[in-house]
Amino acid sequence: MISARLRREIRSLYGACCGYCGVCEEDVGSALTLDHFQPVASQGQDTRENLVYCCFACNAFKGDYWPDDPNLRLESDGYLTALTPAGERQIHLLHLNRPPLIRQRFRAQERRLERRTHQELRRELEQMEHRLQRLERLFPFDDEGESSL
Known part of the structure; x- marks a missing residue:
């Protein structure tokens, strides 16, 4: 149990x-x-x-x-490819390349890529903000945009 x-x-x-x-x-x-x-x-x-x-x-x-050794590879289009005969048996037995699963895996990969891209853009934005803050400390400006140097 x-x-x-x-x-x-x-x-x-x-x-x-x-x-x-x-x-x-x-x-x-x-x-x-x-x-x-x-x-x-x-x-x-x-x-x-x-x-x-x-x-x-x-x-x-x-x-x-x-399955003793499935060895599958997920392709970019959501399709699973067998790398060994055991992987072929697993794909066949579990019907792993049925159209709804291929679509679901493809959508999941797109979501992961979107999240990764969003995270990368967020990191770049944070780095740019830090650079800007350093520049503002090095070259201070008043409220009118005039250099106080």
């Missing part, structure tokens, strides 16, 4: 998003499920290291499959 505390910990660890396809609770409008990466049928345990927060669809598609 998985404790409520461990469920919360796993949910937090995965940021409330599916560990397989990346869809988040806010995308589906409800909590996701827990999956045993190594299935109980294959002696998988109820441990933090073996539990994956995942959406219902991925949990159902995965079933008792136990």
Whole structure:
């Protein structure tokens, strides 16, 4: 039996998003499920290291499959590419390139890029403000814009 505390910990660890396809609770409008990466049928345990927060669809598609080496790469268009035969099996079994997931991953990448760009612009603005403050200390001006030097 998985404790409520461990469920919360796993949910937090995965940021409330599916560990397989990346869809988040806010995308589906409800909590996701827990999956045993190594299935109980294959002696998988109820441990933090073996539990994956995942959406219902991925949990159902995965079933008792136990991927030994998924090796996937997320492309810029949201498509997942397998790097190994095990990755190909995982993509196929979990239907990881179904159109709604590709769109969701693409939108998520766009949001991350927007946040990163916003953060970079904010840092540049802060640096410019610091430079301006240093210049104002070096070359003071009065309220009329006249140099007081």
